[in-house]
Amino acid sequence: xxxxxxxxxxxxxxxxxxxxxxxxxxxxxxxxxxxxxxxxxxxxxxxxxxxxxxxxxxxxxxxxxxxxxxxxxxxxxxxxxxxxxxxxxxxxxxxxxxxxxxxxxxxxxxxxxxxxxxxxxxxxxxxxxxxxxxxxxxxxxxxxxxxxxxxxxxxxxxxxxxxxxxxxxxxxxxxxxxxxxxxxxxxxxxxxxxxxxxxxxxxxxxxxxxxxxxxxxxxxxxxxxxxxxxxxxxxxxxxxxxxxxxxxxxxxxxxxxxxxxxxxxxxxxxxxxxxxxxxxxxxxxxxxxxxxxxxxxxxxxxxxxxxxxxxxxxxxxxxxxxxxxxxxxxxxxxxxxxxxxxxxxxxxxxxx
Amino acid sequence: xxxxxxxxxxxxxxxxxxxxxxxxxxxxxxxxxxxxxxxxxxxxxxxxxxxxxxxxxxxxxxxxxxxxxxxxxxxxxxxxxxxxxxx
Numbered sequence: 003x004x005x006x007x008x009x010x011x012x013x014x015x016x017x018x019x020x021x022x023x024x025x026x027x028x029x030x031x032x033x034x035x036x037x038x039x040x041x042x043x044x045x046x047x048x049x050x051x052x053x054x055x056x057x058x059x060x061x062x063x064x065x066x067x068x069x070x071x072x073x074x075x076x077x078x079x080x081x082x083x084x085x086x087x088x089x090x091x092x093x094x095x096x097x098x099x100x101x102x103x104x105x106x107x108x109x110x111x112x113x114x115x116x117x118x119x120x121x122x123x124x125x126x127x128x129x130x131x132x133x134x135x136x137x138x139x140x141x142x143x144x145x146x147x148x149x150x151x152x153x154x155x156x157x158x159x160x161x162x163x164x165x166x167x168x169x170x171x172x173x174x175x176x177x178x179x180x181x182x183x184x185x186x187x188x189x190x191x192x193x194x195x196x197x198x199x200x201x202x203x204x205x206x207x208x209x210x211x212x213x214x215x216x217x218x219x220x221x222x223x224x225x226x227x228x229x230x231x232x233x234x235x236x237x238x239x240x241x242x243x244x245x246x247x248x249x250x251x252x253x254x255x256x257x258x259x260x261x262x263x264x265x266x267x268x269x270x271x272x273x274x275x276x277x278x279x280x281x282x283x284x285x286x287x288x289x290x291x292x293x294x295x296x297x298x299x300x301x302x303x304x305x306x307x308x309x310x311x312x313x314x315x316x317x318x319x320x321x322x323x324x325x326x327x328x329x330x331x332x333x334x335x336x337x338x339x340x341x342x343x344x345x346x347x348x349x350x351x352x353x354x
Numbered sequence: 355x356x357x358x359x360x361x362x363x364x365x366x367x368x369x370x371x372x373x374x375x376x377x378x379x380x381x382x383x384x385x386x387x388x389x390x391x392x393x394x395x396x397x398x399x400x401x402x403x404x405x406x407x408x409x410x411x412x413x414x415x416x417x418x419x420x421x422x423x424x425x426x427x428x429x430x431x432x433x434x435x436x437x438x439x440x441x
Contacts, residue, residue, distance in 0.1 A: 009385040016368075016375045016387070025370060080368040080375075108366040108377060130364045132379035171379060 020254035024296060025078035026286055028250070030112075030268040032260040033067055033084050033098055036091035039114055040151040041139070043179060043219045045269075045324070046087065047211040050151075055211060060261040064094045066278065068101050070258055073282035075105030079256075083135075085112040085268065087260075090122060096129040103130035110135060116154040118161030127168040134165055135173045138200075140182040141189050148181050149219065162196055176202035178229070179219040186234060202237065204229070207324045210271050217325075223338050230346060239350045240316040240343060247303045247312075249319050252292040258282075266295050269320030272329070295329075305332045314343035359429065359438045361399060369393065376437060386435060395428050399438070 020027035035056070040049040047055040062070065071082065082102045089095050089111055102109040111126065115136040118126070126134070136158070140146050143153040165172055174193050178186060186202065193200045204221055208214040221229070230238045249255075251266035252274070258264055262276045264285045274292050275285035286292065306312055315336060322333040343350075361367075366377040374393040376386040388396055394413055398406050403425070410421050432438045 012375060012385045012387045013377075016370065016373070019370050019373070023370060027368075078368060078370065080366065103364055106365065106367050108379065132364075132366060132377075169380075 017254060020078065020080075021250060022253075024252075024286075025254055026074060026256035027078060027254040028081045028083070029074045029079040029255070030083040030085050030257040031067065031070060031074070031098075032086060032258065032268075033089050033095065034092040035061075035087040035260055037086060037088040037114075038091060038117060038152065039088065039154065042149060042151070043177065043206045043216045045207055045209050045216065047209055048213040048215060050215075051213075056261045062260060062262050062278075064097065066262065067094070067098060070262075070277050070282065071098060071101045072105060073277070074256070074258070075102065075107045077283050077286055079105075079107055081108045081110060083110045083112055083268075088114055088117065090117040096125050099126070099129040099131050103132075108132045112136070113161075114150070114154070115158040115161035115165075116152075117157075118164050120164055120167075123161075123164035123168055123170070126165070127170060131170060133171045133173065135175055136162070138174045138176050138189060138193070139179070141185045141192065145182050145185070149177075149179060159192075159196075162198060166196070166198075172198050174198050174200045176200055177206075178202055178204040178221060179206060180221050180225060181219075183221050183225050183229060186229070186232075190234075204238075205318070205321060207269070207321050210324075214325075217335075220335060223342060226339050227342050227346075230342060231349070236350065236353050238339075238343075239353050240314055240340075241350075241353065242313050242315055245300065245307075245312050247300055247306055247317065247319075248298050251319055252295040256286065264289070266292060267320050269318065270323050270329070272323060303330050305330075309337070309340075311337065311340035311344050314347065315340035358441050359399060359433070360441050361396070362437055362439045365437065367396070369397070378436065381436065386437065391424060392428050392432070395425060396432070 017027060035046055035054055074082065084098055090113055099109040109131050110133040111131055113134060113136045139149045140155060143155045146155040147153050162172060176189050190200060206216055206220045209216055251270055255267050257268035258277060262278045263273045264275050264277060265271050266274065272291060274289035300307060317336050319329050322331050323329045325333045364380065367374055372390050372393055374388040374396055378384045394410065398409060407418065407422055407425060410425065411418060
């Protein structure tokens with residue numbers, strides 16, 4: 003029988019070592035911006051307005067993506083997240099998975115599940131996929147249609163079932179938004195009945211193209227408070243007594259956008275270099291931006307250091323950057339949620 | 355025996371500072387951490403046994419006989435964990 007605590011400790015110790023040695027252990031690669039959904043919250047670009055974010059000439063070719071996989075794995079990339087758009091719209095997804103496995107790394111697919119049919123599940127399995135992490139947006143077709151512009155709830159659940167036939171490790175990421183937050187328990191019950199692990203997040207940000215209508219989908223303060231005081235409240239609690247502000251950006255986390263730009267994290271689209279111009283290792287090791295981020299001290303976060311709510315703040319530098327343009331700044335919604343947690347801190351005095 | 359064994363397909367493994375961690379997704383993400391001797395053997399598993407033993411003697415400054423025994427024990431353990439397969 004697997005010793006989960008020990009297993010988890012081995013990985014967290016290894017991840018911490020990578021953090022201190024600046025090894026891009028967790029790297030996300032955008033392999034396409036094509037998608038069969040038009041999610042209102044999508045962080046890539048406003049899909050209701052246009053079909054793509056980059057010019058065709060800017061997008062990495064298949065060979066360039068394969069080369070990027072080799073370079074990232076050579077630099078220590080252990081967990082390679084193949085992301086999109088919807089990566090299953092790429093005709094080369096199976097080639098990318100095979101290349102990750104050739105490099106002894108873990109191939110993870112970030113998907114919406116809806117395109118996974120018996121044939122694709124088999125192809126993913128035989129290509130060597132290690133993990134599939136997919137988003138779940140609601141408990142019914144109506145919610146899916148509001149949020150993703152498509153009635154794909156059943157297709158998504160069917161996709162999960164097809165993956166399970168091959169015993170593929172699945173995690174569902176429940177995206178909490180204003181149209182589904184009341185259904186959180188139902189979504190968890192459904193996923194539990196399918197024997198699928200889950201995480202959830204209420205983080206919805208502005209987009210790479212600077213548009214911010216995605217934020218219309220965010221839960222508001224009152225809705226957040228309802229969740230915090232609800233049956234899953236502890237999951238929305240955040241305790242930052244150490245006043246820690248440095249995240250994993252450019253330490254053991256990295257991302258490569260579809261045009262080859264290298265970012266400190268997929269959630270922080272700040273260009274450190276481009277793999278069409280320099281090799282990944284050089285950008286990772288020598289970029290001024292990355293070295294600045296690695297040298298960040300708490301004192302760099304001037305607003306945070308004098309904030310009364312820092313101990314309950316779940317601040318993410320990526321979210322803050324994309325919403326405010328300031329990597330060191332303060333995001334309004336994050337602060338509001340920290341204030342709400344602080345208001346109810348007595349309820350969570352025994353929480354971790 | 356040595357060159358009849360190979361790493362099992364589709365494992366995830368990386369080395370940081372002489373530590374190797376292996377993840378076996380097919381056994382529900384079972385995670386293994388190898389010590390420095392096992393890491394050395396793991397990295398050099400493709401070469402013939404006698405060559406590997408010679409490399410081990412240099413790397414760990416040990417004698418042939420105990421080193422040979424250590425190698426066999428390590429290979430047995432890696433096999434029992436399902437991390438190696440026959441070529």
